[in-house]
Amino acid sequence: MTTPDQTHPDLSRYHRQTLLQSVGEKGQRRLLASTVAIVGCGALGCASADLLARAGIGRLILVDRDTVEPTNLQRQTLYTEADAAEGLPKAAAAAARLQQVNSDIQIESRIADLTPATIGRVLEGSPDLVVDGTDNFLTRYLLNDYCVREGIPFIYGGAISTRGMAGAFLPGGPCLRCLWPQPPGAGGDTCDTVGVLGPGPAIVGGIQASEAIRILAGDRAPGPLVEFELRPLRFRRVDLAPAKDEACICCAKREFEFLDRSGAGEAALCGRDAIQLAAPLGAGVDLEALGKRLAPHGDFRVTRYLLRGELKGEPADAGGRIELTVFADGRTIVGGTTRPERARAIRDRYVGG
Ligand SMILES: [Zn+2]
Structure with a gap:
């Protein structure tokens, strides 16, 4: 340089x-x-x-x-x-x-x-x-x-x-x-x-x-x-x-x-190989629509409270696949990784925001 x-x-x-x-x-x-x-x-x-x-x-x-x-x-x-x-x-x-x-x-x-x-x-x-x-x-x-x-x-x-x-x-x-x-x-x-x-x-x-x-x-x-x-x-x-x-x-x-939002809005979940990402400011998530959009990427179960499933194209840190859980308010849990930056990248990629 x-x-x-x-x-x-x-x-x-x-x-x-x-x-x-x-x-x-x-x-x-x-x-x-x-x-x-x-x-x-x-x-x-x-x-x-x-x-x-x-x-x-x-x-x-x-x-x-x-x-x-x-x-x-x-x-x-x-x-x-x-x-x-x-x-x-x-x-x-x-x-x-x-x-x-x-x-x-x-x-x-x-x-x-x-x-x-x-x-x-x-x-x-x-x-x-x-x-x-x-x-x-x-x-x-x-x-x-x-x-x-x-x-x-x-x-x-x-x-x-x-x-x-x-x-x-x-x-x-x-x-x-x-x-x-x-x-x-x-x-x-x-x-x-x-x-x-x-x-x-x-x-x-x-x-x-x-x-x-x-x-x-x-x-x-x-x-x-x-x-x-x-x-x-x-x-x-x-x-x-x-x-x-x-x-x-x-x-x-x-x-x-x-x-001014305090912290990074994310936390490793105790005792689990997972990262929780706080709900973003703004509107919640249309889980039905998200489920349809994610259908090509894995099998997702949608209830009125949450969407959950494994992402076909995303290997977990220690084998298996990444499991994604999205709540109606946007709070997201990315299972299969302990790295906040990877969890955030996966959330942005598949859930948006
Ligand atoms: Zn302005």
Whole structure:
């Protein structure tokens, strides 16, 4: 890792970008002096991190809790078959790849689960901007709280199935909670249950990187939210300004509910090879719908109180299969593991939230 010489950086490799009026040499110097945290190094994070490293963001902080798996390779463009065979942590594999792409910038990998308890440590280093590469709403709301509190831009993005959405939330403008006051709650679609077409997150990550470059180069005008559907192809632009809520609990009242939740919301269950995850804030779970959606992944029993069954594709830590129990309020028990980060990953993957 090298630290760029910010007094006399060599800008020649960025020539095609400094030619642009919207960047120029002045903007390029600003990019080289910037720190960006990319939270989540899945398909979205791969796309945005690749472009931001090439664009010469001086310092990148890459955060992810997962390891590379063969099913990631269809869309997560920074990883190779060798990374999957080794089961490398995504943050480490991405950092290694990007350091080969641009050795002038500083890249830090942080292999961690982002929770209210860990966010201060995981995002240590005063990022100027946070890029959303997450796959779940709880982490997005946590990041929204963090960015509003710190007064830094939050570049939201999401992609699933054949659709996607991206947009920048800037200090003083509407925040994520102005637009959507509560997370949708568990039971929604996830990439692991309904799938995702690779180009979708690549487009979202591209828009996120473009907005990050624009803002860091000095243009802090509010941007729109862009939504698209790839089948059939259709784009839609949503003006964000009218979404500003003067009574927003987060950006107006400055109450940071997601940051303030005590602990990580999870606990190992005594005497059992299982982790319990607290119910997320927001709506409960439609257990019937969840049962139907999970049917391809195993045999699940649904009662009015809970859903329970084993996941075919998820081996338990010590043999057998992972057993998933979801209560109507969203509280989830992941049996067959004692690792909180694995339990959270499985919950986000199959239950959503
Ligand atoms: Zn707000």
